[in-house]
Amino acid sequence: MNKFNALMISSVIVVLGLTGIAPAAASEPKWQGNVIARGAERAKIESTPILERPYRPLHFYGNTVRRRHYRGTALPSAKDLSGASSALMFDR
Numbered sequence: 001m002n003k004f005n006a007l008m009i010s011s012v013i014v015v016l017g018l019t020g021i022a023p024a025a026a027s028e029p030k031w032q033g034n035v036i037a038r039g040a041e042r043a044k045i046e047s048t049p050i051l052e053r054p055y056r057p058l059h060f061y062g063n064t065v066r067r068r069h070y071r072g073t074a075l076p077s078a079k080d081l082s083g084a085s086s087a088l089m090f091d092r
Helices: 003-019 039-047 060-071 078-090
Strands: none
């Protein structure tokens, strides 16, 4: 198999994986814009169970654990990618 075919197959798998994910449940946490929490906010986040913490940009482990719990898959959806970028822009 040449590189072009491998690239095409990989692209199709990624696109199907991103579009085939069911919408998030109502109890799923929302996005929070700050990447690094400090002080009282950090203590609050650390005392919250990982499944109830908000999604945060660049927090790959916690976000993956929450996605697997709520959706059954670790792959982020297109909505997640836009949610992370908008959380970063509008939280400032």
